[in-house]
Amino acid sequence: MGRVEKIEAIRARRVENALKTEALETHLADLETGLLSLEKARADLLARIGHERGEHLAALGPVVRELIDKVALERAALNRALARLRRMTINIGVVGRARQGKSRFLQSLTGLTNREIPDGSGGFCTGVPSTIRHFDGHTYADVYYHSERSFVDEVLGPYYDKYGLGARPVSARAFGVEPLPALPADRASMATAVSAYGHLRDYHTTFSAYGNLIGHSSPERVGDDMIRGFVAQDDLDGKPQHTFRAVRHVEISTKFKQSDLTGIAVIDLPGLGDTNLGDSRVLLAALKDDVDLVLFVRRPNPEGDDIHEFDVELYGIAQSALPEIAMERRAFMILNHRESVDQDNLAGAKAFQAGLGKSVIRVAGSYIADCSKTDEVIAAFDPIVDYLVDNLESLDEAIITERVRRVAEIDQEVRLLTGQSPVVPQFAHLGDVSENKFDDLFDQTYDNLAGAVVQLVDKFRADRDAPDSALAKAVAAVIKRVKEGDGIPTVDEITRRRNRGGAFAGAFSDLMEETRAYLSRQFLELEDALNATVGHMWEQLATVLREDGEFRHLSEKEGREFLREMSGLIGLVRSDGSSEIRYALDVVAGFGLSYRGFFQHRIRPCLDGMSADHEGTYTPRGAQTPQSIRESLQVAYDEAVYQCENALSGLVSEPNGAVFAIVEEFCDRVLRSRGASREWERIYRRYRSEIWSDEFDALAADTVRLQMWNEAIERLKAML
Structure with a gap:
């Protein structure tokens, strides 16, 4: 195999080795992230319990930080090895x-x-x-x-740091325009310092000749000339x-x-x-x-x-x-x-x-x-290249082996660290502390809530047979109004109606119906009083839940809207998805007293005497005149008002009875029904951090800190 082929083979092997080395670097990057998370969790826990109670945590600090530094240094070494293996040239x-x-x-x-x-x-x-x-x-x-950064860090920085010239320039441009700091007096007599300062001064005085090229787009390709x-x-x-x-x-x-x-x-x-x-x-x-x-x-x-x-x-x-x-x-x-x-x-x-x-x-x-001399240089260089080509693989292997060894050492140090980092004693039983705290708070609050609900029932029971003051006032006002303003037409109006219709009998019948409709309309306004009575009940019940039950932290609404929102917050409190508490809240929030449902069927019979087709309707006798017709209308009207007043006087206590009934029903559902107390416990458990924030915020924070610590330990263990 010739030299060129050997070089190509080396490059191919380097590509393979680079892939293996990348896995080491990725592993170290994960370790570094895990160690940083562990150090943050350690510092958070230590800040919570203090150095005196956290001696173990405090002692781990230098160990963790030293290990983080080792990982950072080894990552730098691995990146240098990777740069070597990824190069296209030897x-x-x-x-x-x-x-x-x-x-x-x-x-x-x-x-x-x-x-x-x-x-x-x-x-x-x-x-x-x-x-x-x-x-x-x-x-x-x-x-x-x-770049601006590399020029400051690599060219200027060493002079400023070594010879005490103060803070490094913030940028290359700043270096070029600001005066050069003087050499400190204690260095001014040192020949090496003076010489080095001269180099820095050259960079400063000639900055205009090259400064515009700093940060220039790279690379710039130029010819040999x-x-x-x-x-x-x-x-x-x-x-x-x-x-x-x-x-x-x-x-x-x-x-x-x-x-x-x-x-x-x-x-x-x-x-x-x-x-x-x-x-x-x-x-x-x-x-x-x-x-x-x-x-x-x-x-x-x-x-x-x-x-x-x-x-x-x-x-x-x-x-x-x-x-x-x-x-x-x-x-x-x-x-x-x-x-x-x-x-x-x-x-x-x-x-x-x-x-x-x-x-x-x-x-x-x-x-x-x-x-x-070219021939002598080539003669000397050839054996050097041959040596490099023949031995480079073993040289690369030596570097990789050293990196593998160092990573293995770091892994072992991490194992030792995680082995001596058990659950922090002060936080070992946070779950028990939290449960005990909840049990105490729930028992106290549930007793307060139950007592307040029962007291509210007793209050409405005491008032159930008493007249509803708001309704009584409304009834009195309506009766007074219908007595003072009877709505009966004047003699002139009766005359015009007779002239239009042609007979007194027809005019009387029409005017009787109109007067009855007028009277009936006045009583519809009693619905406002009924609504006020129900609204007052909603307010009192919501107040009990908000204050005695301490649910004010879950909603800022009041009255009926609070009850509705509470119903939506109940969540899953029974395995079948049902809830007596939610049902009770829905029932009471949907409860209402209306005139149509409560009074109208009682008032309508009192108006029968003003119906032209009714047998008992009063009719004028003898010769009919506008005056006699008006008197007849007045007699019928007064009789109807009298009957309505008598009917209503016996009904003004009934709204209190109805309100008592719904409140007592609410009490039965939320306190007496089977499993109700367990529902309340589950509701309070779900919202304990909101309801008792002062008590549970610290515990919740400690729980999070402990969880972060344990998770950091487990993540590190999983990497090894």
């Missing part, structure tokens, strides 16, 4: 201090020139990390700009340029010198060696997320060299980025051989190479090559 990160030959090495390897990969010999020229991949076509680059303008700190003539400050990274596609490097990419990282704080961060981030193998480039001094502290520091940065894999399995070193007329560092390079084995720096291999 990446080799080229790392080195400034002026060591890193850029020359990349030029020789990729065929790019100083136009695309700056190699300034007099200073730090590469300003942006660049990924260069083999591509069989014309060279181009995709430019990715900083424009690449340098986005990655270099100066142009080909050495003139400073600042566009690179707004660029986060660049991806360059070009045709490498070797055609079998499809799927291989090299990452050109900014050279380290001064106080530009962003470079170390960029290097570490790239080594964590984007690099499969590290390639150090080092140019030993021709006058003699050794492994210095800065070499170990750079090695340490690379090592810390991916501690799961030993550096001797994932790192190589190129020693740049530079030969000139008067100097040659070959001997120094060999000595440096020999000294690697005696130092803390461990690499899989090292090669000496002139980075400016």
Whole structure:
């Protein structure tokens, strides 16, 4: 199998491994959610019972929070592993201090020139990390700009945080227009601080040259002749340029010198060696997320060299980025051989190479090559690629194995946590407390309600034979009105009626019927008094239920409407769906006393003497005149009024008797019928939180808190 085929096979296996690793990340995401829910439930419970009684809960706090932090860190590590497995290329990160030959090495390897990969010999020229991949076509680059957030967090933030410059700018724009904070006095004498502050000042003074590109739509594709303008700190003539400050990274596609490097990419990282704080961060981030193998480039001094502290520091940065894999399995070193007329560092390079084995720096291999010569670079790079292709699967496996191990450790810690998180003692018997509280409140309230209903029945019983005062007043008013305003026509009106009809007999008959209709109409108004009597009963019964029964919390309505609404709130209180209480409420709310049903059949016989066809109707005798007809009408009218008054006088106590009967019936249904007390208990149980909110709100809240705690524990257990 050739190199290209091996690379394709690696990519296919990475896709499979990514699917397996995604399952781990999903599992951790669920665990994190579960732990956060548990911590919230723990804090809520602790706030309820206090630290003194909640020692167990308080002690669990640091354990839960530490575990949440571990899960978050492991999720970040898993996401880095997933980014590695999902990449379309195998990446080799080229790392080195400034002026060591890193850029020359990349030029020789990729065929790019100083136009695309700056190699300034007099200073730090590469300003942006660049990924260069083999591509069989014309060279181009995709430019990715900083967002407002990434520019503040990744570029500016490290300076503000490390050197005490105050709060970070709220935005890139704010940084550009506001004065730069002065370096604190205690840092002003520190050379490194002054140098670093100089870099930050450069970003500030040149902001107008690049600030408009921050937040620019990404990626922006540019041709090979424009690449340098986005990655270099100066142009080909050495003139400073600042566009690179707004660029986060660049991806360059070009045709490498070797055609079998499809799927291989090299990452050109900014050279380290001064106080530009962003470079170390960029290097570490790239080594964590984007690099499969590290390639150090080092140019030993021709006058003699050794492994210095800065070499170990750079090695340490690379090592810390991916501690799961030993550096001797994932790192190589190129020693740049530079030969000139008067100097040659070959001997120094060999000595440096020999000294690697005696130092803390461990690499899989090292090669000496002139980075400016393509053939030597390719000769050194080929075995590195072969090693990577042959070993990458085991390197990936090492990362995945470590992640699986860490997830298993976290799972075990969660098991231990859930094992030591039983029901909180103070809340262990909330159900019993709630039931006992309900029983006490129900017994007291039911006694009050039953007593009030019985008292109301007794009150209506005492009044059932007494005249209804409202009705008596209404009857007296009607009788007075019909006596004072009899509705009998005048002599002139009688004369006109006779003239129109032609005979006194016909006029008398018609006028008698009209007078009777007038009298009958007056008594219809007694219905208002009857309604008032029933309404008063509804009000008193509703008051008993609202106040003594404490149902005022369920409805703001009054009287009949309250009774109707109460009926609708009864719910299921018997297995067959029936309810004596609901039936009683419906009956009493539907009860009514009407004139037509209560008095009309008593009044109509009293009016028979005013009917022309009735045998007992009074008729005038002798010669008929308008005056005699009027007198006859008056006699009949007065007699009818007298009889009505006598009839009504014996009826004014009957509404009280009817009201008493319906109230007593209500009492029998809601207190005396079989199973009624059980119905009341179920009604009160259903609405206990509304009826006794002060007593049950705290218990309900505690119950919810305990339920949330138990559910959080059970959810975590189910995930393991």
